Amino acid sequence: MAMNVGGRSQATINVTPMIDVLLVLLIIFMVVVNSDAVGLDARVPEQSKEKGDANPQDIVIIVHDVAVSLNQDEVQDADLEGRLTQVFRTRGDHLIFIGAEADLDFERVVHVMDVARGVGLNHIAMLPHQPSNL
Numbered sequence: 001m002a003m004n005v006g007g008r009s010q011a012t013i014n015v016t017p018m019i020d021v022l023l024v025l026l027i028i029f030m031v032v033v034n035s036d037a038v039g040l041d042a043r044v045p046e047q048s049k050e051k052g053d054a055n056p057q058d059i060v061i062i063v064h065d066v067a068v069s070l071n072q073d074e075v076q077d078a079d080l081e082g083r084l085t086q087v088f089r090t091r092g093d094h095l096i097f098i099g100a101e102a103d104l105d106f107e108r109v110v111h112v113m114d115v116a117r118g119v120g121l122n123h124i125a126m127l128p129h130q131p132s133n134l
Contacts, residue, residue, distance in 0.1 A: 099127030
């Protein structure tokens with residue numbers, strides 16, 4: 001598009017097509033980036049107001065540096081798969097709660113989760129970190 005100013009013609013840049021191309025590319029990149037999202041499905045339970053409402057039937061694993069605690073019993077990593085198989089052989093529900101020490105590498109927790117999934121436990125709940133002084 002040109003303007004006639006004082007007898008001379010001056011060229012101007014039409015930026016509308018460049019903006020259109022930019023918006024199309026932006027939409028394409030947004031769609032491509034979101035389609036690669038992979039993760040775990042997480043469901044957060046509602047916080048209970050009452051204390052002591054834990055079910056004594058629940059299976060809780062606390063991951064430590066060297067071993068794990070399976071309902072207050074210390075179990076070595078090599079024996080965990082056998083113990084979980086033994087515990088869930090007669091149980092109908094396959095729900096397990098996993099917690100960890102505060103400064104523990106998450107790799108240890110993922111290893112315990114993998115062992116539990118290998119046994120056939122599909123419903124794994126993560127326990128929130130709670131201060132040890134409570």
